[in-house]
Structures are given as C-alpha cells and as structure tokens.
Amino acid sequence: MKKTNLSETPTSVSSAHIRHALDQLVGYHLRRASVHDLNGAVAALDEAGARPITMSVLLSIVEQPGSTSADICRMLGIKRANIVALLQQLEARDLFFRKDDPSDQRIQRLYPTETGLKTALDWLSRIQQHEEKTLRRLSKAEREELRRLLSLIWSEDTAGD
Numbered sequence: 001m002k003k004t005n006l007s008e009t010p011t012s013v014s015s016a017h018i019r020h021a022l023d024q025l026v027g028y029h030l031r032r033a034s035v036h037d038l039n040g041a042v043a044a045l046d047e048a049g050a051r052p053i054t055m056s057v058l059l060s061i062v063e064q065p066g067s068t069s070a071d072i073c074r075m076l077g078i079k080r081a082n083i084v085a086l087l088q089q090l091e092a093r094d095l096f097f098r099k100d101d102p103s104d105q106r107i108q109r110l111y112p113t114e115t116g117l118k119t120a121l122d123w124l125s126r127i128q129q130h131e132e133k134t135l136r137r138l139s140k141a142e143r144e145e146l147r148r149l150l151s152l153i154w155s156e157d158t159a160g161d
Contacts, residue, residue: 044130066109
C-alpha cells in the first residue's frame with residue numbers, strides 16, 4: 001500500500017475541503033468564540049488586577065455564601081490543588097473571610113466581605129462592558145437566542161432524554 005505524501009496533495013483542494021469541514025463544526029465556532037471572548041475578558045479585568053478564574057471564584061463565593069472550597073471546585077470544575085492559590089489571592093485582597101462550620105470544625109465556609117461584594121460588582125461591570133462590545137453586531141433578540149442555545153449545550157438536562 002502506497003503512503004500518501006501530504007506535500008503531493010493539491011493545497012487549494014485540501015485547504016478548501018478543510019475550511020468547509022471546519023465551517024460545519026459547531027465546536028470549531030464555539031472554540032473560536034470562546035478564545036475571542038476570553039482574550040477580551042482578560043483585557044477587561046487586567047486593570048483591576050484580576051483574571052477570569054479569580055473573578056469566577058469570587059462570584060461563586062458571593063453567589064453562594066457559606067460554600068466550601070470543595071463546593072467551588074465542583075461548581076467551576078477546578079482541581080482542588082489549584083483553588084488554594086486562587087483563594088490566597090482573593091483573601092490577601094480582603095475579598096472574603098473564612099468561618100468554621102459549626103457542625104464540623106474541619107470545614108471552613110467562605111463568605112464575601114463588603115469589599116468583596118463591591119469588587120464583584122466592579123468586575124462584573126467590566127465583563128458586561130466587554131460583552132457589550134463583543135456582541136455589538138447582534139440584536140437584543142439574537143443575543144437572547146444565543147444565550148438560550150448555548151445554555152442548551154452546557155446545562156444539565158433535568159428532564160432526561
């Protein structure tokens with residue numbers, strides 16, 4: 001059996017075929033949009049000395065006060081070893097405090113401070129401004145439809161298939 005030499009394949013034919021195949025892949029478009037969005041989010045939070053992952057951790061604490069670091073890891077899909085440094089960064093900025101669980105002193109619950117609440121609002125505002133810029137070519141109805149469709153992909157199906 002003769003091996004195919006890729007250098008012998010006509011570039012215009014293979015490039016056109018690959019481009020067409022990529023254009024048909026939803027995952028390709030999701031990834032490109034995700035990278036574009038993440039780069040903009042990084043830039044939006046940079047002035048505040050934050051990153052999207054630190055913002056996600058802080059927002060989790062604000063959204064669900066009393067969560068544990070293990071809870072946040074599950075919610076965000078973070079490895080437990082990685083959350084330690086993230087929490088240290090947030091704690092050094094006085095954005096949350098720890099409180100022992102009354103029923104099990106080994107467990108520490110996380111609560112936002114007043115500074116943490118204000119910071120979360122600031123970071124959210126920065127991300128909303130970034131998102132507004134990113135989605136500027138979409139109508140309000142198209143934005144809602146995009147959110148709805150994307151949520152169908154990532155949200156759990158509670159009704160079952």
